[in-house]
Amino acid sequence: GIQVEQSPPDLILQEGANSTLRCNFSDSVNNLQWFHQNPWGQLINLFYIPSGTKQNGRLSATTVATERYSLLYISSSQTTDSGVYFCAVNAGNMLTFGGGTRLMVKP
Amino acid sequence: DTEVTQTPKHLVMGMTNKKSLKCEQHMGHRAMYWYKQKAKKPPELMFVYSYEKLSINESVPSRFSPECPNSSLLNLHLHALQPEDSALYLCASSHAPGQSYEQYFGPGTRLTVT
Numbered sequence: 313g314i315q316v317e318q319s320p321p322d323l324i325l326q327e328g329a330n331s332t333l334r335c336n337f338s339d340s341v342n343n344l345q346w347f348h349q350n351p352w353g354q355l356i357n358l359f360y361i362p363s364g365t366k367q368n369g370r371l372s373a374t375t376v377a378t379e380r381y382s383l384l385y386i387s388s389s390q391t392t393d394s395g396v397y398f399c400a401v402n403a404g405n406m407l408t409f410g411g412g413t414r415l416m417v418k419p
Numbered sequence: 420d421t422e423v424t425q426t427p428k429h430l431v432m433g434m435t436n437k438k439s440l441k442c443e444q445h446m447g448h449r450a451m452y453w454y455k456q457k458a459k460k461p462p463e464l465m466f467v468y469s470y471e472k473l474s475i476n477e478s479v480p481s482r483f484s485p486e487c488p489n490s491s492l493l494n495l496h497l498h499a500l501q502p503e504d505s506a507l508y509l510c511a512s513s514h515a516p517g518q519s520y521e522q523y524f525g526p527g528t529r530l531t532v533t
Contacts (some may be wrong), residue, residue, distance in 0.1 A: 342519050355462070355505050355524035361520070364452065398461055400522075407452075407511075407522055409461035 314403045318410035325389050325417050327356070333384040333413045335399035343402035344375050346384050349397045349412075358397075381417045389417045422446075423525035425510050431531045434500060440528045442493040442510030448523075451493040452517040453485060454509040456527075462509055468493060469516035500532045 315338040317412040325331055336343070346358040358364050361382065366373055370389075375382040382399055397413045423444045432438050444452065449470050454462035467475035468487040482504075484496040492511055507527045513520040 337485070345521060346531065353456075353509075353527045355509065355527075357521065357523060360521040394489075400461075402519075406464050406467065409463075412461055 313356050314341070314401060316399065316401055316410035318397075318399060318413050320413060323416070325415065327389060327391060327417055327419050329389050329417075330385070330387045331389060331415070333381040333386070333397055333415075335384070335401075335410055337382075337401050337403075338403065339375065339380070339403055341371050341401040341403045343407075344382055345407070346373055346382070347398045347399060347400065348393075348395050352419050353368045355398070359382055386415075389415075391417050391419050393417050423510055423512055423523050424509075425525035426491065427528060428526065429529050429531075431533060432497065432500065433533055434436075434502070435528055436500075437496070437498045440510075440530075441494040442495075442525055444512040444523075444525075445491055446512065446514075446523070447490075448512035450513045451487060451512040452513075452518070453493070453495055454511065456507040456509060456525075458506075458522065466495075467510050467516065476514060495512060500530075502503055502532050505530055505532045507516055 347355045361375045363377045370387045372385045400407045400409045425434045453465040455460040460502045466485045471487045487493040509527045510525040512523045
């Protein structure tokens with residue numbers, strides 16, 4: 313099956329800093345989603361981005377499908393950005409998640 | 420509205436108990452999913468329902484029994500669980516089954532088996 317790898321696995325930032333999270337996948341995909349899982353376990357949809365670039369406030373994402381990677385940018389980080397960020401890809405009727413990036417933003 | 424609801428939020432059950440998890444969506448979605456998430460791990464797919472019919476069972480033990488009574492509801496019946504089944508159980512839905520539709524997740528049920 314398809315392999316999804318995220319980096320870095322852990323990230324600690326000072327409030328106000330910027331960061332880039334990476335998601336690599338091993339095969340062609342039709343669907344790529346980025347999620348933020350808050351401390352209570354809720355998976356919040358950030359982006360549905362099988363290709364191209366999208367922006368939503370302080371967050372933006374870029375997927376380069378031909379090179380099999382996606383990037384999530386977080387600018388001017390806030391403590392509420394803390395949690396786990398997952399990318400997930402769909403290449404065969406099921407969503408496969410990467411291992412996640414655990415982000416802690418310190419005040 | 421992109422809301423998926425799940426009840427209960429928390430559940431503690433003994434190994435001899437029978438309980439059920441409930442998931443509901445009113446987005447007109449025709450695909451619904453159960454995922455299991457252990458601590459510090461990503462969600463793992465358990466079941467997929469497509470147009471109210473079970474289409475994928477990821478080799479889940481029979482002590483987990485899914486049910487889709489109608490297009491808005493998804494249940495997961497639990498019986499004779501083991502302590503290692505303790506996890507966060509997430510429900511999701513999408514417009515239709517297939518590769519190109521965005522999935523939306525509920526808040527999860529945190530299950531503890533004693």
